[in-house]
Amino acid sequence: MATSVPFLLLLSVIHTSLGCSCVESSEKEMFCNADWVGLFKILEKPPRDDNRTLEYRAGIVKMFKSSNSSLTNGLRVSLETSVSAGLCGIEWLQTGKLYLLSGKVDGRVLKTSLCGQLFLEEWQKVPKRVKVQLKHRNYNSCASSTKRPSL
DSSP states (O other): OTTHHHHHHHHHHHHHHHSOOOOOOOHHHHHHHOSEEEEEEEEEOOOOSSSSEEEEEEEEEEEEEESSTTOOTTOEEEEEEESSGGGTOOOOOOTTOEEEEEEEEETTEEEOOSTTOSOOSBGGGSOHHHHHHHHTTTTOOOOTTTOOOOO
């Protein structure tokens, strides 16, 4: 019993050091650092093809920011994230629900993670002040000093 305590403590330290860690940022910084920000309806969560990524098929309800002009309202897209929350993946989105999501474009793939989300909740739970900021495009004036380099 006494020898198992140090082992469990070591496992706890390893788990903590390997878990997801995000840089704290303001909502505006997160908006400015994202390639895209939008309201998405999750349509499907297909079975995984590998053990590294998780894919959601979603419909774009409203784009608030996009570095790609082809991302338009009504378009069906694939969202890719890491397979677990420990790797900063968003693994709990539910089919049929609306979410405010943001992320990066990697080639033709929309990538998203726990880090950099303005408010990672169902749309109905996003605070009214955030919805108003998005509606009135108050986050859109991104000065170069607001942007952080990607890691």
